[in-house]
Amino acid sequence: MARLTALKALVQRFSFLLLLMTSVALMMLGRMDPQLVEHTRARVMDAFVPIQDAISRPAATAARLIETFVDIAEVYKENKQLRQENARLLQWKQAALRLDAENASLRSLLRYRPEPKSTFISARVIAAPGGPFLRDIVVTAGRREGVHRGQAAVAGAGMVGRVVEVGEWSSRVLLITDINARVPVVLDGSRQRAVLAGDNSDQPRLIYLPPDAPVTIGDRVVTSGDGGLFPAGLPVGVVSFIGDHMVKIQPMVDMGRLEHVQLINFGLPGGLAGEAERLTSLK
Amino acid sequence: MNTSIWQRLDQVGRSLAPAAVTTMLVLLSMVPLQLPGWDKLVPSMALMSVYYWSIHRPDLLPPSAAFTIGLLQDMLAGTPPGLTALVLVTCHLVVETQRAFFLANGFLILWLGFAFIAVGAVLLQGMIYTVLYQTLIPMQSPLVQAAVTVSVFPVFASLFISVHRAFLKEV
Numbered sequence: 059m060a061r062l063t064a065l066k067a068l069v070q071r072f073s074f075l076l077l078l079m080t081s082v083a084l085m086m087l088g089r090m091d092p093q094l095v096e097h098t099r100a101r102v103m104d105a106f107v108p109i110q111d112a113i114s115r116p117a118a119t120a121a122r123l124i125e126t127f128v129d130i131a132e133v134y135k136e137n138k139q140l141r142q143e144n145a146r147l148l149q150w151k152q153a154a155l156r157l158d159a160e161n162a163s164l165r166s167l168l169r170y171r172p173e174p175k176s177t178f179i180s181a182r183v184i185a186a187p188g189g190p191f192l193r194d195i196v197v198t199a200g201r202r203e204g205v206h207r208g209q210a211a212v213a214g215a216g217m218v219g220r221v222v223e224v225g226e227w228s229s230r231v232l233l234i235t236d237i238n239a240r241v242p243v244v245l246d247g248s249r250q251r252a253v254l255a256g257d258n259s260d261q262p263r264l265i266y267l268p269p270d271a272p273v274t275i276g277d278r279v280v281t282s283g284d285g286g287l288f289p290a291g292l293p294v295g296v297v298s299f300i301g302d303h304m305v306k307i308q309p310m311v312d313m314g315r316l317e318h319v320q321l322i323n324f325g326l327p328g329g330l331a332g333e334a335e336r337l338t339s340l341k
Numbered sequence: 342m343n344t345s346i347w348q349r350l351d352q353v354g355r356s357l358a359p360a361a362v363t364t365m366l367v368l369l370s371m372v373p374l375q376l377p378g379w380d381k382l383v384p385s386m387a388l389m390s391v392y393y394w395s396i397h398r399p400d401l402l403p404p405s406a407a408f409t410i411g412l413l414q415d416m417l418a419g420t421p422p423g424l425t426a427l428v429l430v431t432c433h434l435v436v437e438t439q440r441a442f443f444l445a446n447g448f449l450i451l452w453l454g455f456a457f458i459a460v461g462a463v464l465l466q467g468m469i470y471t472v473l474y475q476t477l478i479p480m481q482s483p484l485v486q487a488a489v490t491v492s493v494f495p496v497f498a499s500l501f502i503s504v505h506r507a508f509l510k511e512v
Contacts, residue, residue, distance in 0.1 A: 074404055074430065077404050077408045077426070078427060081426045085469070085473065103417060114372050121374060125375075183373050185373060185417070187371035189381075191478065313380065
């Protein structure tokens with residue numbers, strides 16, 4: 059009997075070791091064969107979509123309810139602000155219409171070939187599963203809706219991330235604030251190119267920016283379209299902090315409050331994105 | 342024959358409670374609540390659950406269950422596969438060696454023990470990410486998240502205790 063319990067304890071001790079080793083092996087497998095992991099993940103994600111969809115609905119409703127009360131309290135102040143903003147925007151609208159007409163006539167002079175029309179896929183955010191080490195969201199649109207890996211995700215005023223995994227009816231979007239996210243961008247005023255790099259904080263950094271580049275707080279940052287990963291000109295954020303060797307960007311969109319996103323299909327992916335796609339299909 | 346098939350089924354159902362609660366918490370912790378900062382500060386509910394059950398009912402939440410639940414979380418969250426599994430199994434392992442001590446002492450010790458586990462789990466994850474990504478991971482928000490997790494532990498502990506009392510008295 060004593061021997062039996064000793065054996066049991068031994069097995070138990072080894073089961074721990076076995077489980078720990080399996081975890082490490084899985085992590086190594088994830089590095090060696092990311093596609094296999096991605097595939098499996100997409101399956102699991104798809105399977106749990108109905109549950110996550112169902113439990114995210116009451117949460118969204120509750121959040122909206124709280125927001126409604128806050129809105130009611132601030133409605134007068136906001137109305138005043140909006141009137142002022144509206145007056146200013148009407149002026150801008152005139153300017154935009156004038157520029158649009160001018161642009162069209164100049165394009166006709168140059169025989170400019172416009173970029174292929176982008177289409178949008180709208181999806182609901184059903185999970186923000188990353189925790190403190192990862193910034194990602196799961197949305198309810200997948201291969202069936204025409205989602206592809208690498209598509210840009212936008213919400214409201216700007217870009218929020220990029221599709222990294224596609225399931226049948228769900229996909230995972232890596233937010234631009236994640237430590238692994240890199241977006242080629244351009245500063246709107248100076249046309250200075252740089253790369254936006256997330257660091258898991260709310261404000262990603264600009265890297266590969268020449269030290270003498272003219273940057274001021276409030277400069278708009280938009281996607282440059284370099285590498286063919288994203289369409290050019292998507293607003294990403296504004297410069298919010300300039301320190302020694304460090305420029306930080308405040309994204310246009312509050313990543314913690316995403317409810318719906320739009321995934322952009324901007325025609326055939328060329329450049330690096332196309333290259334990556336071809337490599338994937340070859341494998 | 343004094344246990345009928347229904348009683349057996351009932352028993353099996355009850356003994357699944359710890360694993361079921363933990364899985365539910367994994368899913369709940371992923372709900373986007375649209376509250377400012379929630380996405381970063383959401384407490385690691387699975388860790389709390391594994392901690393509680395590996396002290397009170399390790400027979401009903403064995404290391405293999407902790408592993409499976411961790412792997413599920415990794416698959417859903419997009420974290421490297423096996424990472425959360427490793428953290429939860431390690432938590433189970435560490436806690437089980439101190440089980441008698443925790444059972445002999447009161448809630449305050451249980452809470453204090455969890456504080457160590459939560460900070461340890463975050464540091465372990467930070468180390469693994471640093472090795473995997475080969476870059477230093479900012480640890481500020483993970484540590485804040487660990488603090489949030491520790492501070493809400495009593496709330497979740499009371500949930501576990503009520504589940505424990507309601508379902509597992511005779512199992």
